[in-house]
Amino acid sequence: MKTINLTTQRQAVYDVVREAEDHPTAADVMNRLVERGHSFAYGTVYNSLRYLTDKEMIRELKLGETASRYDARTDDHQHIVCEVCGKVGEVMTPMPEEWLAKVAEETGYEVHEAHIVVEGVCAECRSKRKR
Amino acid sequence: MKTINLTTQRQAVYDVVREAEDHPTAADVMNRLVERGHSFAYGTVYNSLRYLTDKEMIRELKLGETASRYDARTDDHQHIVCEVCGKVGEVMTPMPEEWLAKVAEETGYEVHEAHIVVEGVCAECRSKRKR
DNA sequence: TTTCAATTTAGAATAAGTATAAATCTATTT
DNA sequence: AAATAGATTTATACTTATTCTAAATTGAAA
Numbered sequence: 001m002k003t004i005n006l007t008t009q010r011q012a013v014y015d016v017v018r019e020a021e022d023h024p025t026a027a028d029v030m031n032r033l034v035e036r037g038h039s040f041a042y043g044t045v046y047n048s049l050r051y052l053t054d055k056e057m058i059r060e061l062k063l064g065e066t067a068s069r070y071d072a073r074t075d076d077h078q079h080i081v082c083e084v085c086g087k088v089g090e091v092m093t094p095m096p097e098e099w100l101a102k103v104a105e106e107t108g109y110e111v112h113e114a115h116i117v118v119e120g121v122c123a124e125c126r127s128k129r130k131r
Numbered sequence: 132m133k134t135i136n137l138t139t140q141r142q143a144v145y146d147v148v149r150e151a152e153d154h155p156t157a158a159d160v161m162n163r164l165v166e167r168g169h170s171f172a173y174g175t176v177y178n179s180l181r182y183l184t185d186k187e188m189i190r191e192l193k194l195g196e197t198a199s200r201y202d203a204r205t206d207d208h209q210h211i212v213c214e215v216c217g218k219v220g221e222v223m224t225p226m227p228e229e230w231l232a233k234v235a236e237e238t239g240y241e242v243h244e245a246h247i248v249v250e251g252v253c254a255e256c257r258s259k260r261k262r
Numbered sequence: 263t264t265t266c267a268a269t270t271t272a273g274a275a276t277a278a279g280t281a282t283a284a285a286t287c288t289a290t291t292t
Numbered sequence: 293a294a295a296t297a298g299a300t301t302t303a304t305a306c307t308t309a310t311t312c313t314a315a316a317t318t319g320a321a322a
Binding site: 064078082083092093099102104106110111112113114115116120121 | 213223227233238240241244253
């Protein structure tokens with residue numbers, strides 16, 4: 001089933017995520033939809049986010065906060081979160097294949113993928129702190 | 132402040148986590164306490180888990196499920212989750228330092244740590260599937 | 263234009279965890 | 293031992309994020 005049915009609502013949700021500079025939560029998406037003059041049901045936004053995630057048009061990120069975030073970049077990459085301001089950055093440096101191979105060997109699992117959340121302090125917060 | 136005040140409740144919660152073979156959620160801990168004849172308030176279990184986590188006697192794991200899990204192993208390690216049965220295994224193979232260094236360079240963040248959740252299929256589920 | 267499935271809506275329900283205020287426990291001082 | 297103070301526990305209310313439900317709407321196909 002590769003058919004993708006983009007209703008008005010789904011398209012609008014997709015646009016918000018695609019045009020976001022950050023990694024918005026469902027609530028963020030909701031707010032931005034309202035700013036754009038939409039008023040969809042709360043459930044519809046969640047449904048749309050799930051639909052788009054299923055179709056792999058966006059990715060759902062679970063970064064250890066209470067709410068999921070969404071990302072329109074679907075290529076393989078990881079994330080880094082600033083412990084001070086919460087800003088989320090993309091990590092494109094690929095995880096070495098041999099680490100995954102070793103993990104497979106160690107655990108006996110067939111390894112599919114790794115979700116990595118790096119924690120640290122962003123440059124901005126670092127310079128503020130030094131003061 | 133290194134003083135650790137282990138009340139009856141905290142000790143009992145700690146015992147449950149320490150003696151667990153798996154990675155129990157707060158609800159799991161609650162049930163096991165009841166099995167052992169305790170009946171603590173729900174909030175106390177959460178408080179105790181947080182206290183023990185703060186004192187670094189246990190670790191809180193956020194593996195992308197809705198509920199946190201707890202682990203009495205506090206040494207540096209990662210986790211692997213079976214996509215089929217949900218079983219959580221320990222990953223002791225250390226993350227290559229140079230990957231973290233590259234991430235720091237790429238992002239401009241001061242990198243503190245990485246939480247990794249590997250997904251795959253455990254040996255048991257794999258052999259069942261082959262049938 | 264009738265029909266059927268898919269979708270949206272509004273609102274209720276759920277799950278995990280936090281907050282609160284009163285009660286209880288613990289240690290120390292009198 | 294009685295009094296005090298601080299920490300902890302309890303019961304319960306609340307919050308937040310998300311899912312579920314049933315009715316209404318939409319849209320494509322016959």
